[in-house]
Amino acid sequence: MKRGNHFISKTDIEYVVKLARLALTEEEKEKFSHQLNQILVYMEKLNELDTTNILPTTHVLPLKNVWREDEEKNSNLAKEILDNAPEKESNYFKVKKVIE
Numbered sequence: 001m002k003r004g005n006h007f008i009s010k011t012d013i014e015y016v017v018k019l020a021r022l023a024l025t026e027e028e029k030e031k032f033s034h035q036l037n038q039i040l041v042y043m044e045k046l047n048e049l050d051t052t053n054i055l056p057t058t059h060v061l062p063l064k065n066v067w068r069e070d071e072e073k074n075s076n077l078a079k080e081i082l083d084n085a086p087e088k089e090s091n092y093f094k095v096k097k098v099i100e
Contacts, residue, residue: 007037008033008036008037008040009033010029010030010033012033013029013032013033013036014029017029078091
C-alpha cells in the first residue's frame with residue numbers, strides 16, 4: 001500500500017482476502033480496490049480541514065450520567081429465596097439430575 005498516493009492494489013486486496021479466508025471474484029477484488037481508494041481519497045480531504053478549535057465529539061447528543069448514591073441493603077436473602085423453592089436440601093435448591 002502506498003501511503004502517499006493512497007493506492008491500494010489488487011495484490012493488497014488479495015492479501016487481506018487470504019488473511020480473512022474469503023473467496024472473491026476478480027471483479028469483486030477490482031471493485032473493492034476502487035472503493036477503498038475512494039475512501040482514502042475522501043479521508044485525505046477530511047485531513048485538510050482545520051479542526052484546531054473543534055472539541056472532540058464522542059456523541060452527537062449531549063449526554064450525562066445519572067448517578068445515584070450507593071445504599072447499603074441486606075443481600076443475605078438465601079432463607080427467603082429458598083422458602084419459595086419447591087424442593088430444597090440444606091441451603092441449596094434440589095433439582096433433578098440432568099447429566100448422566
